[in-house]
Amino acid sequence: MPGRVRDAAATQAELLAAARRRFGTDGYERTTIRAVAGDVGVDAALVIRYFGSKQGLFTRAADLDLGIPDLTGVRAGDLSKVLVDRFFAVWEDDDTFLALLRAAATSEVAAEAMRDVFAGQVGPALAAVTDDRAPERAALVGATVLGFALARYVLRLPPLVDMTRDQAQAWLGPTLRHYLLD
Amino acid sequence: MPGRVRDAAATQAELLAAARRRFGTDGYERTTIRAVAGDVGVDAALVIRYFGSKQGLFTRAADLDLGIPDLTGVRAGDLSKVLVDRFFAVWEDDDTFLALLRAAATSEVAAEAMRDVFAGQVGPALAAVTDDRAPERAALVGATVLGFALARYVLRLPPLVDMTRDQAQAWLGPTLRHYLLD
DNA sequence: GTTCCAAGTCATCAGTCGATGACCCAGGAG
DNA sequence: CTCCTGGGTCATCGACTGATGACTTGGAAC
Numbered sequence A, B: 001m002p003g004r005v006r007d008a009a010a011t012q013a014e015l016l017a018a019a020r021r022r023f024g025t026d027g028y029e030r031t032t033i034r035a036v037a038g039d040v041g042v043d044a045a046l047v048i049r050y051f052g053s054k055q056g057l058f059t060r061a062a063d064l065d066l067g068i069p070d071l072t073g074v075r076a077g078d079l080s081k082v083l084v085d086r087f088f089a090v091w092e093d094d095d096t097f098l099a100l101l102r103a104a105a106t107s108e109v110a111a112e113a114m115r116d117v118f119a120g121q122v123g124p125a126l127a128a129v130t131d132d133r134a135p136e137r138a139a140l141v142g143a144t145v146l147g148f149a150l151a152r153y154v155l156r157l158p159p160l161v162d163m164t165r166d167q168a169q170a171w172l173g174p175t176l177r178h179y180l181l182d
Numbered sequence C: 001g002t003t004c005c006a007a008g009t010c011a012t013c014a015g016t017c018g019a020t021g022a023c024c025c026a027g028g029a030g
Numbered sequence D: 001c002t003c004c005t006g007g008g009t010c011a012t013c014g015a016c017t018g019a020t021g022a023c024t025t026g027g028a029a030c
Helices: A008-030 A033-040 A044-051 A054-061 A076-093 A096-104 A108-127 A134-154 A165-181 B008-030 B033-040 B044-051 B054-061 B076-093 B096-104 B108-127 B134-154 B165-181
Strands: none
Touching: A008 A033, A008 A044, A008 A054, A008 A096, A008 B008, A033 A044, A033 A054, A044 A054, A054 A096, A054 A108, A076 A096, A076 A134, A076 A165, A096 A108, A096 A134, A108 A134, A134 A165, A134 B134, A165 B165, B008 B033, B008 B044, B008 B054, B008 B096, B033 B044, B033 B054, B044 B054, B054 B096, B054 B108, B076 B096, B076 B134, B076 B165, B096 B108, B096 B134, B108 B134, B134 B165
């Protein structure tokens, strides 16, 4: 683009969006700073200037808010529906979580970021609705959700790719209820 | 080792074992041929000579047999126990499956290898015990198992790392039964 | 003991990557 | 119009990677 607007904030936002896309499809190692910069039409050195390093870029790009609502007062029967809805919103709206998952498979810092997400967001959210053993239950819910996402979005197992949200809801609902309430 | 035995078959086996270890801990991209060769005490060029390329080394290293027994005649109540036992045998005995999982997160060929495992081993094994919708059920079982493995061995979520086999059995059992029989 | 093939090594290439630091220039302030 | 700050570029470095091909050497066969 010859007519690039010289706006640092906007450029940074574009870079982060491009980074999420790249990290989400290629993973951490195969994503290059040059490629991310190229997607935005900018020099690679600028990325380093803004984010310090590739690791810094990733950290910023993988900053994640699951947006789990307050579950206090949600009826037990509706819990899994709320969670599955959140699941699809988080996984299909943008590539942030996908980037984090792909990277976490091979990068310890990404794995730690993932652990922080569960400890800081999933755990507390579920603590409002389960009695004891909240961390254990949160981890099991996390494993379920990550497994489904891995199989559907990363491995692309055909039966799961073809599954509608309602079907997924029907299958995952009892499982989540089991982990939350039994 | 100055006194290396000049035995191609043995060296190849050592290289494959080292490759599985490296791929399993570092993932595909961060594993270098030099490192694998170094682990065995051999020159990197030899790896190329034997396996053609890094991709060829991985393909050979990730060749996997889940060893799922014939489930015909296994009582419904025992199914999940058999499967969870197999799970731990496969995941904790060697690093092959871990290598495949880590690699599948960022490599399309590894993802395809994983799909082949499910289509060729998990699906058929479960078809012997479920009526219809065997592929869908197999995929859900796979998602469950992979999610648990991802959370326990890759992300190392503390509650799952600390979980004993019996506890895992107690949690996963009803879930697998749900996917197989409901 | 000589031969000879396969096991293993060595030097090296071509490419790519993250990162650095000097530089250029658009555009608002005065 | 001029100045000058900061957004953006350019050239380049050093390290590392997968891969190649010519080379050396161990050891069984005879």
